[in-house]
Each structure stands twice: as C-alpha cells, then as structure tokens.
Amino acid sequence: MSSTNEQQAVTVIGLGSMGSALATALLDRGHSVTVWNRTPDKARALVDRGARPAATPQEAIAASRLTIPCLFDYDVLRGVLDPAAGALVGRAVVNVTSGSAEQARELDGWLRSHGADHLDGGIMTTPPGVGDPNMMFLYSGSPAVLDRHRGVLEALGDPVYLGTDPGLASLYDAALLGLMWSTLTGWLHGTALAGADGVDAAAFTPVAIRWLTAVTGFMTTYAPQVDAGRYPGDDATIDVQIATIDHLVHAAQARGVDTSLPALLKSTMERAKAAGHGSDSYAGVIEVLRKPGERG
Template structure:
C-alpha cells in the first residue's frame, strides 16, 4: 500500500520541471507513489494543486534541480528543454536527467551528448499514453540511454507506468515513439474508413467495433510472423500472397465507391501491392511491402 502523498518513506526524491497536463500528471503519479516531489513551472500557479497535495514548489530551476538526484523534464519541445537546462548544467552534474519531452531521435542523441559532457546521467523517454494513463501499470513509457541510470532509477520510474528499456542508444525511445504513433494513426485510419463503409449501410460503430477488435487480434499474430520474415529478408507466401490480396482490395474499393466513401487509403494499399506484383513479388507475403517504405 502506498503511503500518503508527500510523506518521506525512503522513496527517492524526484524533481519535475514543466507542469503542463503531462508534467502535472507525472508529478501527481510520483506523489501518489510516496516520492518526495519538487516541482517547478514557468507559471508558478500551475503548481498550486500539486503543492496542496504535498509537492514542494521550487522558486527557480536551480533550486528544483538541486533538490533531487533524479530530475524529470517535460516541456514544450527540444528548444525549450535546452534553454531550461543549459544555465543549470553545473548543478545537474552527478545527477540523472530523464527527458520526457517529445522530440526527434537526433535531438535526443544531441541532448545525451550534452549531458555526457557535463557529467549528467541521461535517459530519453517516450510516454505512450495520455495524461490520464500516467501511473497505470498498463501504460508503457519507453526509455533509452544510460544503462546505469535506468538500473538505478527503474523502481522510481515504475511509478509513472511500465518502464521499457530500449538500450543505450538515447535516440531509440524517440524513434520508437514516432513509429508507434504512425502505427496508431494507421490503425485509427483503417478503423474509421471501415466504420464509414459499414455505416453507409446502417451498421452502428458500436456494433462493428467488437468484431473489428477481434480481427485486430488475428492481425497481431501476423505481425509476429512477418517480423521474422523481414529480419531474414525472406517472404514466403504461405498465408496470403500479394497478388491474391491485390485482387481482394478491389472488392473494398468497389464497395467504397458504391457508398461514396473516400477511397484514398485503400488506393494507397492497392498502389503498393501493384508495384510489388509488377516487380515480380506477387507470390510473396504482404511483409515484402516493407521495401516500399525503405530508402532505395
């Protein structure tokens, strides 16, 4: 059982810089897990609710940084992070910085190099949930960077969600984050297109979606199979070949045209499949289409 927020129970102290919706959720989760939590935000009033719950409000970034051995930053962007931390680099030396600000893999690696040059342990992170999901064990938070820092603070980071260690390359958390968001939007797009399609014949989204979710479980099994094929560079068409699926997508496009549904998404799939067939890969599995997304 967790102790009351803000009480000192031996849990590691943590500082949170940035109290937007996500930063506030991070600080609240740490408080709920019993971690003495110091907070700072450019607009001090955003700390009021957290201070009432037991957080210590720091007047300056320097005061916030020196309060804890673990400093979490979650602000607008990479430029804001750099502007915030550069003046307190000396105070951060010997501490661990966890950057949960969204950015690119290149920016994460740049920040890791900066941290290393100042004697700062560094982890970059990707929060794979909304603020409401912070603190839940079912929510993933991706980390990459210093293995020593991750090992030392894993228990504390677990208060924010399930901590996933992606290894020492600091850019991987941001890279995975970008890839997973792309996957999310593709799934949402496919589901919305399908919902519009069946909805044109009067099927409610609430009736269609349970069937769609069951189908996604089946599709997930193909991802595991196809991942091995991609890594091996070998695409046996022992389930459903590209040429068969190229024929099947025509049925989807026809149904959409008849119902006035925008067909640009399935048209993209048809284009990719047609190119693969024209290149002589019609007998391969769908995983072969990974080549369409790779650099020539």
C-alpha cells in the same frame, strides 16, 4: 539497484497536462516531488497535494538526484536546461520531452559533458493513463539510471528498456505512433463503411478488435521474414491482396465513403508488385517502404 517500493526525491520540470500527470502519479506513490514551471500558477494544485515548488530550474534540479523534464519541444528544453547546466553535475536526467532520435542523442552528449547521466523516454499513453502499470514508458540510454530510479519510473507506468542507444526511445515512439494512427484510421474507415449501411460503431468495434488479434499473429509470422528479406507467399500473396482490396475500394465508392486510404494501400501494393514481389507474402511490401539496400 533501487527497490520498486523505495520512496525517492524527484524533480519534474514542465507542468503541462502530461508533466502534471507525471508529478501527480509520483505524489500518489509517496515520492517527494519538486516541481518547476515557467508559469508558477500551474504548480498550485500540485503544491496543494504536497509538491515542493522551485523558484528556478537550477533550484529544481538541485533538489533531487533525478530530474524529469517534460516540455513542449527540444528548443524549450534547452532553453530551460542551458542556464541550469552547473546544477546538473552528478544528477540523473530522464527526459520525456518529445523529439527525434537525433535530438535525443545530441542531448545525451550535452548532458554527459555537464556531468549528468541520461535516460531518454517515450510516453506511450495520454495523461489519464499515467500511473497505470499496463501503460508502456519506453526508455533508452543509461541502464544505471533505470536501475537506480526504477521505483520512480514504475510509478509512472511499465518501464520498457530498449538499449543503450539514447535515440531508440524516440525512434520507437515515432514508429509506434505511426502504427497507432494507421490502425485508428483504418478502424475509422471501416466504421464509416459499416455505418453507411446502418451498423453502429459499438456493434462493429468488438468484431474489429477480435480481427486485430488475428492481425497481430500475422505480424509475428512476418517479422522473421522481414529480418531475413525472404517472403514466402504461402499464406496470401501480394497479388491476391491487390485483387481483394478492389472489393474495399468498390464498397467505399458505392457508399460515398472516402477512398483515399484504400487507394493509398492499393498503390503501395502495386509498387511492391512492380518491384517483383507480387508472389511474396504481404511482408514483401516493406521492400518499397524501407531505405534501398537496407535489411532489418
């Protein structure tokens, strides 16, 4: 198992804003970094900091036991890796190119067929957060790769291992991005609503953040209900929530604030009520969101 302080040789393929941030964080932690990018000029700043430029993907992969591709999408990824397949034998690949769970699983089979071990990753931060130990990097696939190269991966952020299914990191990534967008849009809607009466975002936001702490408690309470498929409405039922959201719709209408978000939420609650979940807790809404017949 790798020590977290052990310096290792690592290759980064793809030097967009995220790939460059990955390489920079690795250099900052003293790792020996080889870089390759289709446009060589993008490597110049990293080379000035001590990175070694590779002329081809084959050379880049051959330079290190570990390669981290961070490319635009899977089409670009395969376009880079396919010609370099012969260099993959005995190497480890930690892929952080964004894509679907299905693509990650297909890539895993392809890499293994060429003698490489594979860990798939999801980066849960923007480039400025790379290197912050509080930022999550999700991984799934080979536990041996995680153990062997933990020192490299900890240089990027907090490595959170999800299991041996290589598709899980991409699946969690998509699900968590949905949570982020929903949360930020809800905050922005609330900020617009309060702002219509002269409340600054800077004044509204600390109260919103404190409220989100309570919301995380609801999530913890509801998770076992979701897994069990039983939603005791002993806190606040969906019927009560439907009545309550009317106040939000009215407040938005009265201030000329867009009502499409609360209208969508109300419609979803009403679908749950129509399906027989009006007396359930809010967790019962999942029954109109999940695949029919599915349980957690």
